């Protein structure tokens with residue numbers, strides 16, 4: 521696990537499942553525009569949250585790439601889910617700007633809702649095809665740049681699904697954060 525602390529905020533990269541972050545106020549969903557269940561992160565989150573999540577999501581859809589909306593966590597161990605729509609690589613452009621907007625929008629919502637701790641998956645790096653190292657660079661830059669603006673948020677955890685994704689994130693976050 522990689523970790524860093526500045527501006528009263530701790531940033532971590534760890535391996536795990538986004539639906540199993542019991543100690544955190546909020547988790548982020550790598551959503552689709554319709555905010556429906558699907559594969560990957562969205563499938564896992566909707567399965568763990570139960571049907572109440574889809575019901576709450578329905579009137580909030582559709583969302584555009586880079587946007588985020590917030591719901592309750594339903595049967596998840598977390599109070600909130602923040603749903604972000606990442607760019608489809610090669611289709612929604614410019615990809616780095618849209619992916620940056622996801623992280624910024626999610627963190628803005630978290631601070632508005634007095635959320636203290638939040639977990640992100642590697643948005644857009646699965647079904648949406650964003651090369652993982654490029655996406656990690658965007659994520660690290662977006663979070664590093666946003667740290668001075670955090671009010672309630674004091675823990676930001678990136679939850680990577682396998683060793684390869686974890687190692688890439690550890691390396692890129694260390695280079696970006698200098699720690």
Ligand code: AR6
Pocket residue numbers: 536537538539550551552556557558559560561562563564606641642643644645646647648649650679680681685
């Ligand atoms: N916990 C953490 N990371 C995970 C998990 C998990 N349970 N499951 C997968 N990953 P994806 P996207 C990793 O496809 O690219 C969905 O069907 C995965 O290895 O979930 O933004 C939606 O409905 C990858 O690195 O999100 C959308 O249509 C990363 O999480 C579309 O896919 C993101 O993979 C969104 O595509």
